[in-house]
Amino acid sequence: MTTITGFEQLSVPVADGVTLRAAVGGTGSPVVLLHGFPQTHLMWRHVAAELATDHTVICPDLRGYGDSDKPEDTDGTAYAKRTMAADIVSLARELGHERFALAGHDRGALVAFRAGLDHPDAITHLALLDTVPTLDMWGVLHGVDAAVAFHLYLMAQPPGLPETMIAAAPDAFFASFLDGWTRDPAAIPAPVRAEYLRASREAVPSIVADYRASATIDIDQDRASRAAGTTLPMPVTVLAQDWGAVLGYDASAVWRAWAPDLVHETVTCGHFMAEEAPADISKALRSLLAR
Template identity: 40%
Template structure:
């Protein structure tokens, strides 16, 4: 991947050893620590358009999730345990501790948003504020899935199918499968990063394991918290694209998240699901407005 464009000029980079293997991170900026987590089917590179503005106010740690980008690929098991959001969240806590950050702010998009809210539930002493971008809780998606929502998030059921069916179908033509996802508003250099990683069949398997974990253990972890009325205790801000996935729900994203956190605020930005690349100025403004309040 060394021949790919560096979209984080002035930022450092390193691998951090964790129980989940080595996690690749970009480091830059000044101020209190802020951990940024990417979504599917991207890597840490998805933050390249908003990172400069955030770096003026925060010390950024921009990570590749386990199995994605340049991070190590954990060996899976029959329960998909290494790819649960609990396991990924534990890996991110280990990263931040290794970097000397006992507490930090946190923002995650898509799958990274799921790691973010699970981390906030499991490690309330580590998180000061958490922002989730264009998601609703995993439990709510599965519990309310119907004909229309299933068509909107068809990849949830496809990627969660038993191995190796989705892996084989995707790896036969990764650009044909993922290319349309990156059709509008993306920097071609960033797309090269994403597709390079997605040409690796091991990483395709990892993202399928991510979704299999979502259909089983992640759902169970969410349900257990909901049944116990256990909520995120720190301020949570939900940012959704006006044409994104979370905007298609029957209830307002803010109303949905109020079941999961004690203090919820939120706002829409004029974008689809991939708001950091489609409308970076509005997205960075929404993040800074919350994180600095």
């Protein structure tokens, strides 16, 4: 299984030398859904099909992931979230949509967050699933609890070592997240899991570059936005795993500093919530679109 059943697959140029592969289905007001790591647009298959009953749903593979182009990162900007966010705005415009609702999970949520800050006139509603803004993320990781995010530190290293280490055993590396972050293994069936591993195996340099950007240029751009007092003016919904008291910080307060019009909810599932709890995610997205 490589795409969402019933959706059309398109290749859309979005920047010089960069084409995104996207699955598009349905009719109605547009909603763009961005996947996370280590996945492709296929993670939205359940939610996208439900929303497509009355929306035009656009599910791209992010630059550097899946079957989208994977440009070499020669200057540290190719995988900045600002660059990746511009891809998504360009994608929507190429498909005829100047304004659209946007939802992102994990890495896709960081792209969606930057799109909301940089392109507020284009984003009508914003949903962010199971992530923390980059600037805040590094601030809340500390002590042995940060071991759960070892991959952030690994892929933040200068070019060379992380790519070599991950490429030596890519399936073991990427499968460890698919297995360890899922409460319900049946939510990612074997054909879908195989597709995620295939796509990630072929994208090690660009995935590392995406993560490295979050330890470099993305922090600088978040700091600049915070210093300027830039916030998200559109209705925002943040959905997070229900970690309870173990979380160690007030996630809703972190997000409210960026999003004055915020609904922050927890979902009882693992990290891959669009696959483990698709009915809950669809309901939350529909509630957001009604605001």
